[in-house]
Amino acid sequence: MTAVLQVDGLHKAFGGVRAVEDVAFAVSAGELLALIGPNGAGKSTCFNMLNGQLEPDSGVVELEGRDITGMSPRAIWRLGVGRTFQITATFASLSVRENVQMALYSHAGKLRSLLSRFGTALRTEADALLDQVGMLDQADRPCGVLAYGDLKRVELAMALANQPRLLLMDEPTAGMAPRERVALMELAARLARAQKIAVLFTEHDMDVVFSQADRIVVLDRGRVIAGGLPAEVRANPDVQAVYLGSGH
Amino acid sequence: MTFASFVIQLLNGLAAASSLFLVSAGLSLIFGVTRIVNFAHGSLYMLGLYGAYSLIEALGRTPLGFWSAVVLAALAVGLAGVVIEVVVLRRIYRSPELFQLLATFAIVLVIKDVALAAWGPEDLVGPRAPGLSFPIEILGRGIPAYDLMLIVVGPVVLALMWLLLARTRWGALVRAATQDREMVGALGVDQARLFTSVFFVGAALAGLGGALQIPREPATLDLDLSVIADAFVVTVVGGLGSLGGAFLAAVLIGVAKAFCIGFGFSKLTLVVEFVIMGVVLVLRPYGLLGKAPATPRAIGETPPPLGPPRRWPVAAWLVLFALVPLVGDRYVTVLLTDIVCFALFAVSLHFIMGPAGMVSFGHAAYFGLGAYAGALLFKKAGLPMELALVLAPFVAGLFAVVYGWFCVRLSGVYLAMLTLAFAQISWSIVFQWDELTAGSNGLVGVWPSAWLSGKPAYYWMALALCGIGIAILWRALFSPFGYVLRAGRDSPLRAEAIGIDLRAYQWAAFVLAGTMAGLAGSIFAFSKGSIAPSSVSIAQSTDGLVMVLLGGVETLTGPVVGAAIFTWLRDLLARETDFWRAALGLMILLIVVVFPQGLVGGLAALYARWRPA
Numbered sequence: 080m081t082a083v084l085q086v087d088g089l090h091k092a093f094g095g096v097r098a099v100e101d102v103a104f105a106v107s108a109g110e111l112l113a114l115i116g117p118n119g120a121g122k123s124t125c126f127n128m129l130n131g132q133l134e135p136d137s138g139v140v141e142l143e144g145r146d147i148t149g150m151s152p153r154a155i156w157r158l159g160v161g162r163t164f165q166i167t168a169t170f171a172s173l174s175v176r177e178n179v180q181m182a183l184y185s186h187a188g189k190l191r192s193l194l195s196r197f198g199t200a201l202r203t204e205a206d207a208l209l210d211q212v213g214m215l216d217q218a219d220r221p222c223g224v225l226a227y228g229d230l231k232r233v234e235l236a237m238a239l240a241n242q243p244r245l246l247l248m249d250e251p252t253a254g255m256a257p258r259e260r261v262a263l264m265e266l267a268a269r270l271a272r273a274q275k276i277a278v279l280f281t282e283h284d285m286d287v288v289f290s291q292a293d294r295i296v297v298l299d300r301g302r303v304i305a306g307g308l309p310a311e312v313r314a315n316p317d318v319q320a321v322y323l324g325s326g327h
Numbered sequence: 328m329t330f331a332s333f334v335i336q337l338l339n340g341l342a343a344a345s346s347l348f349l350v351s352a353g354l355s356l357i358f359g360v361t362r363i364v365n366f367a368h369g370s371l372y373m374l375g376l377y378g379a380y381s382l383i384e385a386l387g388r389t390p391l392g393f394w395s396a397v398v399l400a401a402l403a404v405g406l407a408g409v410v411i412e413v414v415v416l417r418r419i420y421r422s423p424e425l426f427q428l429l430a431t432f433a434i435v436l437v438i439k440d441v442a443l444a445a446w447g448p449e450d451l452v453g454p455r456a457p458g459l460s461f462p463i464e465i466l467g468r469g470i471p472a473y474d475l476m477l478i479v480v481g482p483v484v485l486a487l488m489w490l491l492l493a494r495t496r497w498g499a500l501v502r503a504a505t506q507d508r509e510m511v512g513a514l515g516v517d518q519a520r521l522f523t524s525v526f527f528v529g530a531a532l533a534g535l536g537g538a539l540q541i542p543r544e545p546a547t548l549d550l551d552l553s554v555i556a557d558a559f560v561v562t563v564v565g566g567l568g569s570l571g572g573a574f575l576a577a578v579l580i581g582v583a584k585a586f587c588i589g590f591g592f593s594k595l596t597l598v599v600e601f602v603i604m605g606v607v608l609v610l611r612p613y614g615l616l617g618k619a620p621a622t623p624r625a626i627g628e629t630p631p632p633l634g635p636p637r638r639w640p641v642a643a644w645l646v647l648f649a650l651v652p653l654v655g656d657r658y659v660t661v662l663l664t665d666i667v668c669f670a671l672f673a674v675s676l677h678f679i680m681g682p683a684g685m686v687s688f689g690h691a692a693y694f695g696l697g698a699y700a701g702a703l704l705f706k707k708a709g710l711p712m713e714l715a716l717v718l719a720p721f722v723a724g725l726f727a728v729v730y731g732w733f734c735v736r737l738s739g740v741y742l743a744m745l746t747l748a749f750a751q752i753s754w755s756i757v758f759q760w761d762e763l764t765a766g767s768n769g770l771v772g773v774w775p776s777a778w779l780s781g782k783p784a785y786y787w788m789a790l791a792l793c794g795i796g797i798a799i800l801w802r803a804l805f806s807p808f809g810y811v812l813r814a815g816r817d818s819p820l821r822a823e824a825i826g827i828d829l830r831a832y833q834w835a836a837f838v839l840a841g842t843m844a845g846l847a848g849s850i851f852a853f854s855k856g857s858i859a860p861s862s863v864s865i866a867q868s869t870d871g872l873v874m875v876l877l878g879g880v881e882t883l884t885g886p887v888v889g890a891a892i893f894t895w896l897r898d899l900l901a902r903e904t905d906f907w908r909a910a911l912g913l914m915i916l917l918i919v920v921v922f923p924q925g926l927v928g929g930l931a932a933l934y935a936r937w938r939p940a
Contacts, residue, residue, distance in 0.1 A: 124853045153823055153827070156824060161740050162824045164824075167850060168818045168824070169817075169818060169819045169821060170822075171818070172632050172633070172816075173634065173810065174815065174818070181810060181811075181827075182825040185826045185827055190827065191810060192806055193806050193810065194802055194803070195806055195807065196806065197805060197806055198810075223631075230451060232517050241826070
């Protein structure tokens with residue numbers, strides 16, 4: 080099986096600090112890969128090099144065999160990569176449905192119109208996506224008044240609007256109540272597996288990671304120190320040392 | 328260019344830079360701590376000049392009298408700053424940023440009339456500095472000793488300010504608040520006292536900057552806006568909140584201006600600083616020594632959703648407006664013509680600053696350029712009036728293409744100040760290109776064709792064209808294009824992440840808004856029969872801002888209501904009193920304090936409260 084996302088030899092330094100060093104991993108269709116590590120391990124830097132926010136010093140990022148290293152976030156989205164943010168980013172003054180419609184309109188290349196009325200097209204498609212994430216009943220509310228957990232769901236619906244091959248989720252459950260966290264990640268996992276989407280996510284909550292990830296990659300000080308199935312990673316002494324201190 | 332003349336011009340520039348630095352440092356300090364862009368800062372400088380003039384007259388033209396006057400004037404202006412902070416601004420710290428801006432505009436109007444009442448409309452030429460009026464010979468040329476002393480003042484004040492900020496508890500609080508105001512509040516610092524003291528120091532610096540200029544420039548009533556434009560440029564070039572940057576920028580701009588004068592390009596002086604600013608902002612978007620502003624912790628109040636206009640009320644108003652000339656007199660018809668022009672102007676400004684989130688301090692550029700383009704196409708190119716009227720907006724649109732390309736690369740206050748810079752460049756070109764624009768006299772004989780020469784006929788044409796313009800802009804706001812603009816204002820990050828090239832849309836919005844403002848200007852020019860540089864001026868830009876903010880930036884119809892009320896009020900007050908500016912300013916202040924959401928927003932809120940549940 081070919082990987083949807085293939086990362087090789089990724090390097091990034093800020094001044095003298097080597098934030099990411101020689102990182103490599105791959106994610107296949109329908110697979111959930113968790114990227115974990117203590118604070119400052121390089122997760123966010125790594126993530127931002129995949130989504131186009133940062134340009135790597137060296138290394139290759141390939142999407143379905145195509146080199147996307149250093150492309151803009153816009154271009155990467157056009158190739159079929161959906162994203163959710165650590166701190167939700169939605170359009171607060173637009174309704175939930177309009178938020179999803181923005182993504183759908185953009186995917187369909189329908190945003191350039193100056194005189195047609197926005198919102199009349201792609202309504203059923205938007206509602207279908209909202210139904211998937213359980214937000215249909217709030218479709219007419221402005222995003223600015225939603226609860227945080229609901230915003231995360233809207234983001235997920237927006238991320239799925241371009242029928243992505245790859246979903247990048249930066250701390251998808253940050254800022255949520257513990258029970259909601261597993262529920263949201265379960266939802267994401269269910270949708271991804273059903274639609275054969277490859278998912279890469281970073282996460283601090285180990286309950287979420289070990290219950291939902293198919294595989295886990297562990298970063299520490301910019302390097303991959305372990306990788307594999309949850310059980311293997313859990314048993315890995317290096318990982319235990321990083322998370323629990325070397326005394327264990 | 329000889330070496331001697333080079334040195335002389337350099338010294339001239341450095342002398343001018345000192346006052347520029349003082350006023351900019353004050354502006355920067357106040358902005359850093361309170362996040363208020365104090366438009367009235369130029370007015371404080373102006374008060375410093377007038378104050379020093381009167382105090383010298385009172386205390387005598389001796390070295391002691393002169394220097395006591397300068398210091399007392401600075402302190403008095405500092406106290407004026409305290410009054411402004413305590414009486415007005417303290418009440419609206421929780422209001423949206425733009426509303427605070429509106430309040431400072433109103434203060435500009437009030438101070439201008441206070442100065443008019445106290446010192447009269449004539450320019451006042453101050454005495455030369457007693458004891459320092461002799462020239463000092465440098466490389467065979469005489470330089471006034473006072474100028475050399477001024478060169479020293481700038482660095483001395485910079486050093487003192489640096490000491491104050493680095494070595495005192497007050498300075499530590501100011502630096503902390505500049506970095507993170509919320510945190511300083513959370514740590515239990517009395518913000519009201521901190522803000523008041525910052526206003527005192529900032530205002531006193533502006534007052535000192537003005538007072539020190541008394542031997543070099545006359546006190547005049549139009550200094551307020553010209554100085555604030557200069558101070559904006561210096562703060563932005565140097566980097567908002569950076570004292571060292573402000574000094575560097577003041578020196579750069581002061582010297583560049585002096586060289587322009589010294590080498591016979593005096594026409595360039597008005598343009599040169601704005602060119603420098605444009606170049607710096609494109610290369611270093613946050614100024615020479617500035618840093619990218621920290622993202623605010625709280626996302627703040629999100630603008631409410633915008634609803635499309637309801638057809639029947641709009642149609643009813645249109646019919647009502649169309650009927651007025653049948654019953655009203657000539658005066659009412661002329662006033663209504665003004666109102667519809669300004670309504671389109673305000674709606675076009677609202678289009679970019681409300682839904683698109685790009686505040687423009689210089690929207691008059693397009694209004695004025697549209698007006699001049701119409702007049703020139705008619706008079707110089709000999710086009711029929713109708714054709715000139717309709718083509719002129721596209722000329723304004725072309726300028727918006729160029730200006731907008733730079734502007735959409737920035738955001739927030741920096742964007743706003745760049746728009747001001749472009750407006751000022753446009754104004755300078757219009758003002759100085761005598762052969763084409765007749766300079767300060769303006770162009771006359773710009774009359775409409777015979778069939779439009781009656782006031783009602785012209786009014787109906789204006790109503791129709793402005794109505795179409797407003798309809799296009801409103802329609803665009805609810806199109807996918809308009810939604811992209813709103814989406815980009817709400818979250819540029821998300822817009823980018825769903826494949827939207829936000830800048831391209833913002834650029835297009837700039838051009839559309841500029842074209843429509845140009846249409847408003849062109850209609851305005853032919854309605855008056857003449858056009859003067861004031862149509863491109865900062866005052867015209869601020870009028871537009873006041874209209875939009877008065878009506879309510881978060882509503883659709885607000886700008887139209889604001890334009891109508893502002894135009895009518897100004898006309899009414901101007902006929903009743905010589906001090907109409909102060910009256911208008913006080914009314915705006917009252918509205919700001921009572922209706923922090925603008926008139927339409929405030930009335931809507933009232934309606935919502937009283938509506939039967």
